[in-house]
Amino acid sequence: MSGPxxxxxxxxxxxxxxxxxxxxCSVAGADPVGGGPGTLRIVLPEEPPTLxxxxxxxxxxxxxxxxxxxxALTEREPSTGGLEPALATKWTRTSATSWTFTLRRGVxxxxxxxxxxxxxxxxxxxxxxxxxxxxxxxxxxADSEVTATPVDDTTLRVTTSKPDPILPLRLSFVEIxxxxxxxxxxxxxxxxxxxxxxxxxxxxxxxxxxRFPGYWGKTPDFSAATYVWRAEGSVRAAMVTNNEAxxxxxxxxxxxxxxxxxxxxxxRSRTCGSTPPSRPWTTSGSAGPSTTPSTARG
Numbered sequence: 001m002s003g004p005x006x007x008x009x010x011x012x013x014x015x016x017x018x019x020x021x022x023x024x025c026s027v028a029g030a031d032p033v034g035g036g037p038g039t040l041r042i043v044l045p046e047e048p049p050t051l052x053x054x055x056x057x058x059x060x061x062x063x064x065x066x067x068x069x070x071x072a073l074t075e076r077e078p079s080t081g082g083l084e085p086a087l088a089t090k091w092t093r094t095s096a097t098s099w100t101f102t103l104r105r106g107v108x109x110x111x112x113x114x115x116x117x118x119x120x121x122x123x124x125x126x127x128x129x130x131x132x133x134x135x136x137x138x139x140x141x142a143d144s145e146v147t148a149t150p151v152d153d154t155t156l157r158v159t160t161s162k163p164d165p166i167l168p169l170r171l172s173f174v175e176i177x178x179x180x181x182x183x184x185x186x187x188x189x190x191x192x193x194x195x196x197x198x199x200x201x202x203x204x205x206x207x208x209x210x211r212f213p214g215y216w217g218k219t220p221d222f223s224a225a226t227y228v229w230r231a232e233g234s235v236r237a238a239m240v241t242n243n244e245a246x247x248x249x250x251x252x253x254x255x256x257x258x259x260x261x262x263x264x265x266x267x268r269s270r271t272c273g274s275t276p277p278s279r280p281w282t283t284s285g286s287a288g289p290s291t292t293p294s295t296a297r298g
Contacts, residue, residue: 038223043236045250047204047229052186053175054127054134063249064227068209069110070175070192073101073120073156074168083168087115087176087193088156096163101156101171107216109178110197117150122179124148124158124171131184140173195220 048061053070056062067075073088088101107115125148127134128141145161160167178191189198195217196209209225228245230236236248 040222040225040247041245042225042227042247042249043239043245044227044229045231045233045236048207050186051188051190051198051201052132052134053123053177053190053192054132054136055186056175057135057139057173064207065175065190065192067194068196068225069190069194069198070177071194072172072174072176073103074172076169076172083172086172087120088171091168093165094157097161098157098159099167100151101158101168103154103156104216105154107193108214109193110191110212110214111178111180112214113178113180114153115176115193116153116179117156118153119179120156120176121148121150122181122183123176124174126177126181126183127174132186136173140170144170146170196225199224 044060044063046060048064049058050061051065051069052061053065056065056070066072067086071086073086074091075084075086076082077084085104087104087107089104091099091101094100101120103115103117103120109115109119113119124146126132128137128146144164144167146167147159149157149159151157158167158171164170175190176193177187181187181191189201191197193216195212195215197212199208199210201207205228207227211220211223230239233250236245236250239245240248
């Protein structure tokens with residue numbers, strides 16, 4: 001897929017910080033999963049089929065992983081359509097088929113390993129030229145051959161087989177992982193550089209994320225996130241109405257695209273049933289549990 005319409009859908013994927021909260025709260029039809037103060041509950045239409053970063057182009061996967069667990073070199077600004085720095089701070093087209101990316105310093109992965117150009121080059125190759133058959137390869141790079149080469153720890157050179165003026169946009173779909181990630185098989189629990197790391201994935205029941213204390217950007221508002229899933233939109237909406245969830249994804253409201261229980265002021269110390277700060281609670285789009293990139297990256 002290429003052209004001006006190429007979109008990573010960042011305003012949908014990263015518009016919510018999704019955390020399950022409040023001691024003593026439970027989600028209808030599931031075992032209670034308490035998160036304690038500072039967490040937010042979100043209910044999805046379906047469980048993610050995978051959390052493999054190179055499959056983040058799948059909506060059910062990307063709404064959880066993108067800009068939450070893993071990050072890309074670049075990000076698209078939803079209000080303007082322009083491209084913004086993420087793990088790359090700037091990029092320059094040095095020839096018709098070559099780009100140079102300057103990478104952010106002082107970034108670490110959740111496993112403690114440093115983010116370097118070698119990790120970025122590995123991630124590009126793993127996503128676009130491996131036996132994994134990544135979704136992003138066929139979806140974004142089907143008509144483009146890409147080679148990434150580390151120049152030094154903070155400089156990455158990316159070349160293409162033919163001129164590609166939107167390469168930085170394409171690379172916003174490549175989630176960066178450590179060079180130690182399995183190069184030939186999908187991973188169940190990815191390691192990234194994002195503001196949240198996986199705490200526990202109990203398949204069929206819930207997925208919980210926790211704030212990553214070593215995050216390079218602004219500390220996100222919420223300390224943890226728990227997702228549950230219910231197929232029926234009416235059930236998801238009712239869970240919000242009944243204070244069993246803070247955010248419901250894919251539940252069409254009666255009017256407009258988003259509804260909420262109330263518009264109470266932001267607060268970081270919440271109890272069961274209180275509203276999270278300044279977010280759409282019921283939405284027909286997809287979303288993920290992080291602050292918006294503009295907030296998180298500071």
